[in-house]
Amino acid sequence: MQRRTILTGTALGAAGAAFGLSRPAGAHSGRPARELVAVRGVTVIDAAGGVRRDQTVLVQGDRILDAGPAQRVPASHATTVIDGSGKYLIPGLADMHNHATGIDDTDPELYAVNGVTTARQMSASAEAREWQRQIAAGTRIGPQWSIGSKIIDGAPSLWDGLDPDGSIHQSVAGPGQARAAVRQQQAAGAAFIKTYTRLTRESFLAIADESARAGLPFLGHVPDFVQLTEASDRGMRTVEHLFEIWYDTSAEEDRLRRGVTSVPIAGGDYNGWFNRMQPYEYAAARTYDRRKAERVFRRVARNGTFVTPTLVLHETNDMPERIDRHDPRFRYFSADMIGYWDWALDNLYLPGRTPAQIAQSRDLFQRRLGLTADLAAAGVQLMTGTDLGTTYLMPGFSLHDELALFVRAGLQPIDALAAATLHPARYLGRPDQGVIARGAVADLVLLDADPLHDIRNTTRINSVFVRGRLIGPEARARMLADVEAAARQPKPPAAAPVAYRGCPCHGTARRGTAV
Structure with a gap:
């Protein structure tokens, strides 16, 4: 590089x-929320365990509290329950x-x-x-x-x-x-x-x-x-x-x-x-x-x-x-x-x-x-x-x-x-x-379509857990809207030109072009 x-x-x-980008999903808390969140009835996919259908995954703090068949892992005590039916959970x-x-x-x-x-x-x-x-x-x-x-x-x-x-x-x-x-x-x-x-x-x-x-x-x-x-x-x-x-x-x-x-x-x-x-x-x-x-x-x-x-x-x-x-x-x-x-x-x-x-x-x-x-x-x-x-x-x-x-x-x-x-x-x-296993870090992506059927389905994101912090569909949409709004705002004028070090990576500085 x-x-x-x-x-x-x-x-x-x-x-x-400055654009409100730090607000989604409880980011101001200073640590992951302790509420118990359950993703119920989801298909879990990871490279270690393969495909496991009809699973419930419990998240508390920054960890996966439990993960397993829905009939074994109860979601009754969860503060938030996400219906994972027809959805896919990947790390x-x-x-x-x-x-x-x-x-x-x-x-x-x-x-x-x-x-x-x-x-x-x-x-x-x-x-x-x-x-x-x-x-x-x-x-x-x-x-x-x-x-x-x-x-x-x-x-x-x-x-x-x-x-x-x-x-x-x-x-x-x-x-x-x-x-x-x-x-x-x-x-x-x-x-x-x-x-x-x-x-x-x-x-x-x-x-x-x-x-x-x-x-x-x-x-x-x-x-x-x-x-x-x-x-x-x-x-x-x-x-x-x-x-x-x-x-x-x-x-x-x-x-x-x-x-x-x-x-x-x-x-x-x-x-x-x-x-x-x-x-x-x-x-x-x-x-x-x-x-x-x-x-x-x-x-x-x-x-x-x-x-x-x-x-x-x-x-x-x-x-x-x-x-x-x-x-x-x-x-x-x-x-x-x-x-x-x-x-x-x-x-x-x-x-x-x-x-x-x-x-x-x-x-x-x-x-x-x-x-x-x-x-x-x-x-x-x-x-x-x-x-x-x-x-x-x-x-x-x-x-x-x-x-x-x-x-x-x-x-x-x-x-x-x-x-x-x-x-x-x-x-x-x-x-x-x-x-995706008991005790693992709760970094998770909930998808609306099967990535093993079409890898491009990794872009069909419903929700994200970032070390236990849930970014649900509405919060995710707000974050994207905030980023888009920030992109449209003019930047403050520089007192002098700023050297931006880009990234040629072998391929862009070529044919005698000065950089």
């Missing part, structure tokens, strides 16, 4: 509370790859109304830490955030010049600086260490060693100078995106790696690096060796390394011509956000794309779908992530798009749901999340 620096004339989004969803943008300040609410109850911030972020504080205080409702370190890259870094104040990246020249960066980020409160693309092999291995010493997971991009298998063997917890996976699985790996490692960059030379890397990536994809890939993926699976494919990111990057500028969901975003998206599409994504390049990138995306299916078939635990911060990706909404792409890639709907529920819980070391 990478972010571009763009100068805008807008200030950062005003606090959600809360997770977006395991996102970045706070700083333009609109409604991410927590949009995640919540979309049933996303867990989020992972992939770079140090003051915005995400403030949301985390507000949610913990009960003044807002939103997902639980896991917030990582600054992005640790080599020196020179692709980020040099794009992040002039060093607020989201740290360049390291050699193993000593790499180890020091891990210690600094641990002291700053990072939940994990995020590695990046231009780390040398020696620096990457030093990060792996120091992270293990500190008891912190390390994860992110597999650097250009490191094999996927070596990164996994050294304990890399999750691999983000599909860009670097091709090389280990190519029949021409040695030749392509020599080319990749010889690609030079100057500090901040994202455009030049990306343009020179594109032909190698496509060549690796076209020489994909499925037998070799199966061996690689089974090794990754044995090591317990997760993969977050971020297919919605790849779809946006690979096929910008297909972006719908009139998506009705855009009504929940400010003119500043949409204007930035449109500017990026017109100035960074579309210029200079020839018919041959368009055909090639469409072919590459189809290959990415196949790669995702092969990873899953080999036993690699996949997780859903959107790379929120990239142009046209939306908090909450795009997570449902990601689920649909998992199924389009060939996964069964229950496996796609596992990637959004059970697998993130396993990654986080939380056996009480991602399941």
